[in-house]
Amino acid sequence: MQRSRLKTALLALAISASAGTFMAPAFAQTAAPAASTEARTSAPFTLPELGYAYDALDPVIDAQTMELHHSKHHQAYVTALNTAVEGDAQLAGLSLEELVATAGQRSATVRNNAGGHWNHTFFWQIMAPEAGRGEPSPELSAAITSVFGSMDAFKEAFNKAGTDRFGSGWAWLIVDENKQLAITSTPNQDNPLMDVADTRGTPVIGNDVWEHAYYLKHNNRRADYLKGWWDTVNWTKVSENYAIALAK
Numbered sequence: 001m002q003r004s005r006l007k008t009a010l011l012a013l014a015i016s017a018s019a020g021t022f023m024a025p026a027f028a029q030t031a032a033p034a035a036s037t038e039a040r041t042s043a044p045f046t047l048p049e050l051g052y053a054y055d056a057l058d059p060v061i062d063a064q065t066m067e068l069h070h071s072k073h074h075q076a077y078v079t080a081l082n083t084a085v086e087g088d089a090q091l092a093g094l095s096l097e098e099l100v101a102t103a104g105q106r107s108a109t110v111r112n113n114a115g116g117h118w119n120h121t122f123f124w125q126i127m128a129p130e131a132g133r134g135e136p137s138p139e140l141s142a143a144i145t146s147v148f149g150s151m152d153a154f155k156e157a158f159n160k161a162g163t164d165r166f167g168s169g170w171a172w173l174i175v176d177e178n179k180q181l182a183i184t185s186t187p188n189q190d191n192p193l194m195d196v197a198d199t200r201g202t203p204v205i206g207n208d209v210w211e212h213a214y215y216l217k218h219n220n221r222r223a224d225y226l227k228g229w230w231d232t233v234n235w236t237k238v239s240e241n242y243a244i245a246l247a248k
């Protein structure tokens, strides 16, 4: 397998590998196996199933916020992306991962909506109902302690990246090009896979700090949302993301 194809396959695995019964395959247009890149990435793109109930993350994220976020906001990114690539043979032939990786060469509409689709699909997978959250793997725990000093120090630094992001965007834990964990943030619907990202790498954790992710319950208190959000994290899935990112 060529290196580019291998990277594409690993990226797809990173955002589609599910933990137990938690999540339907990302970007699935049918019930195709999660490992099939081709089954997920051709336009038209579709809204992936959330994999849990809208009230499963309550009290951190309320059901109405989850329903609007998934069925309206994420759907809007999918719909707009499909409209943008429809009728454009060059764009329609690219996978979502390829659209994201080359975002700097695309229109703002494609960049924003491809990012919005990728980011939200990733986001739904790294949260879970209480019974499905698991624990960080020993490897991930050791890396976090090595880089940040402790899990609490890591969360504090991640939350700061989220609160410091002016306006709308995302906070990320990534594996960078040196295979090291790093915290970064991106504006709007950009992400660290994009060629336009200031700090590039493979996402392990990403938190949506757009107001639509928290405003109904937390109003303007983004810091409260960030602090509470850790109680929703699917550490089993996050640990898988870390292992896959290291293997790239």
Ligand SMILES: [Fe+2]
Pocket: 069, 073, 120, 208, 210, 212, 213
């Ligand atoms: Fe969002």
